[in-house]
Amino acid sequence: MGIHSPSGSDLSEAQTFLDRYPDLQAIDIVLTDCHGIGRGKTIRRHELKSLYAYGRGMPPSLFGQDVAGEDVEGTGLVLTDGGGDMRCWPVAGTLGRVPSTNRGQVLISMFNADGLPLEVEPRHALARQMAHARAAGFAPLGALELEFYLVDGERGARGRVMPARYALTGRRSLCANTMSVDELDQMSPLFDAIYAGAEEVGVPLESLISEYAPGQYEFTIRYRDLLRAADDVIIAKRLIRATARRFGMEACFMAKPFGHHSGSGMHLHLSLAGPDGANRFADTPAGELNPLMLQAIGGIRATIADTMLVLAPFLNSWRRFAAGVYSPVSDTWGIENRTVALRVPSGSPATRHFEHRVAGVDANPYLVAAVTLAGALDGMAHARDPGPPTVGNSYASGAAHDLPRSWLDAIDRFEQSAFSREVLGAPFHTGFVAIKRAEWLRMALEVSEAEWDLYGFTV
Structure with a gap:
């Protein structure tokens, strides 16, 4: 069944992708930090549907790092609440195959335990302004x-x-x-x-x-x-x-x-x-x-x-x-x-x-x-x-x-x-x-x- 995705992604997107690329074995999941740098993981083929069904845990402290990936204490994001993860979900429409790497790639976005957008994520900052405009x-x-x-x-x-x-x-x-x-x-x-x-x-x-x-x-x-x-x-x-x-x-x-x-x-x-x-x-x-x-x-x-x-x-x-x-x-x-x-x-x-x-x-x-x-x-x-x-x-x-x-x-x-x-x-x-x-x-x-x-x- 899975959990409702707060990002608007749908499991059918993952299934369609896997059917289209039966030999592809790995997918990069990319969370964009405050510098515009992609942070994330490379998951295996069998993990993709789980990402769409249940999301994937990643630390919000990624938004408290400098451009070199080192923690900055003054951000208030380092080891907050013991350094636990928040849940990331795929950004609908961004799943695709990168021919030069022969890996898949999908952007992900972070949400808190209540399913609300994590306020320190840059993508959500733009989404809020889009909502104001609408x-x-x-x-x-x-x-x-x-x-x-x-x-x-x-x-x-x-x-x-x-x-x-x-x-x-x-x-x-x-x-x-x-x-x-x-x-x-x-x-x-x-x-x-x-x-x-x-x-x-x-x-x-x-x-x-x-x-x-x-x-x-x-x-x-x-x-x-x-x-x-x-x-x-x-x-x-x-x-x-x-x-x-x-x-x-x-x-x-x-x-x-x-x-x-x-x-x-x-x-x-x-x-x-x-x-x-x-x-x-x-x-x-x-x-x-x-x-x-x-x-x-x-x-x-x-x-x-x-x-x-x-x-x-x-x-x-x-x-x-x-x-x-x-x-x-x-x-x-x-x-x-x-x-x-x-x-x-x-x-x-x-x-x-x-x-x-x-x-x-x-x-x-x-x-x-x-x-x-x-x-x-x-x-x-x-x-x-x-x-x-x-x-x-x-x-x-x-x-x-x-x-x-x-x-x-x-x-x-x-x-x-x-x-x-x-x-x-x-x-x-x-x-x-x-x-x-x-x-x-x-x-x-x-x-x-x-x-x-x-x-x-x-x-």
Whole structure:
């Protein structure tokens, strides 16, 4: 019989999967932590139906760990109630086979003993904001773009990380080759395998671009329900990593892996549908931008400073803002302007939406979507004026307004933010601050080789 799944999963999904892949022997079950990292287990084939029927115990302390997987005492989640497990259930629609590993994979989500969503899980934070939007008569839709680097599994001279050799020719290029179609062709065996895998795991990967630096690429993902769009990012990153390894490469999702090359963003495209399915951000009959969308942008402008720790959660995240290369650290907005934080792209007036360009690809997509949607809802509820759009190069103005200017500033601002605490929930808010302060201290005590080179025998 089993127990009713609070996640909405159904045993028939597991049976259909097992029937489709009779020779598959293992399945990765993946719980996404506060950093966007998959934590979980690899179970055997015969355990899958039990997961769907009864769930699976895992420790909630996973949400109290730093990015290295070490417990942070100040989160209040370490050995709470003796360190017992909470029950995890499959996320419906995420079970699929990853061809490169020949294992199954399914996302899971954690619930407490009463079957209620565990408040410190990031996916639930987004689900709560989705529920708020639906209560207001909106259905949030979106997509997140993924920029990333492909690098060699082995380092080059002087231990430097190098752009990956092309899968087709074995050649290496140190040129940017921005938007080069030939660049994509030379890496096509890998990308063909990624597309094939995406089809099996249900991630609608679309356009592929050679980006602004050697070895940098971007996948766009099809627009759909915002919660599923965030799931897509988690699944896609694991798929890209696993497939790249089989080609002797590593996929790098750091925000700024190379100081003198462009950073990697995770741009969020967002709109809201009404009860009839029509886009509530569509242009007015007079051809003007919709006041509702402008209010949403105004709400995000009013809250973006409080949420910078979500958008740029690591020390490396802030290196992406050091040079203005399509990486805005501001609250600016504009029309068809890639130097602003909130861009309104050109396109069909009926499909109008805006793009939030601040988050790095290292950010947790559930949290990015949660704070962005919450800011938009706040803006519409209070009819917030976004102000005039920025025209021209927003980097030239140097306008950052009241935004944090460093990782530590962002931690301080987030800790004091009533908005962030309300949106993400007090337990998560407290734990995230503790984790980020512990990570900041860890990195503050690390003396780099660059410091030795510059200061060691000079000052």
